Amino acid sequence: MTNPARKDRDRDDEGRANNARPRDELGRPLPPGSKGIERIPEDLDLPPAKSLAWAQDLLDRGLAFNAHEVLEGAWKSCPAQERELWQGLAQLAVGITHLQRGNLKGARSLLERASGRIAGFAGKAPYGIDAAGLVRFADGLIAELRGGSEPDAEWLRPQLVRSPD
Template identity: 70%
Template sequence: MLTPGGIERDRDADGRARNSRPRDELGRPQPPGSVGVERIPDDLDLAPAESLVWAQDLLDRGLAFNAHEVLEGAWKSCPDDERLLWQGLAQLAVGITHIQRGNAKGALTLLERAAERIRHSDGPAPHGIDATGLILYADELTAELRLGVDPSPARLKPRLVDQPTEN
């Protein structure tokens, strides 16, 4: 399909827009022919534990945009009763991406949505997800941003699952 300016747009088999241009570590499209970070497949269908491990690895490496794509894949394939939780996790990663890009306003919106969706889980979260800790994390980042604090890169690596404590 051509844009009004006559540029060919990437489309999938169903006609939905797909951007095959390389992306940088913050998920921003780069010029054609550039070297970008590895793309996350659009059709992910992983077990929840695999999604969490992969997303955590990406977050730990500062690739929150890619973590969002992994978590979005889980959200799109999860049971209905887990949908808000996975959506919240994906939005948390997007909120972190906005911080990394210097967009405090966008970060605030996404972090607030993330906390709200994660908060809607009834009882303990499945798959060892640390819902309580993630809500606190999102709320703390939101408070910092409202105070004009620019969180350090080390601060942008939340733990998605409860970690066993060593005695």
């Protein structure tokens, strides 16, 4: 049985969902024709340093959903030995997105997965990524959520790359 509401979804030539709808600053779909924020291209393929810099800028501006899109682009185009790390970074941004949207259960789940993936790179992450610091960041958010607190929005801005000493 088909769902009539789903027939109207944008699809590409192969029938896959096409994310053409505008989105708000938290990545939520807006009605067609609405003015949303600028979208991240789906075929993004940037060098790692540019992906990290762009994602950091988006996180600093509170646009974790868009940072996730940039990090997901890096994950899809990175070498196989880096996939867990980039996937963890993307999940960290999605976890923050869930916090921004008030979905505390979803946030905790994504943050736990992100922490687990990133932890495998602590002390050996490429491109200056602060894997150990990001694990502490995610684990701190998880602890707050477990304790019944909702982290302050200003605290949702992790530093992806270690600052130079």
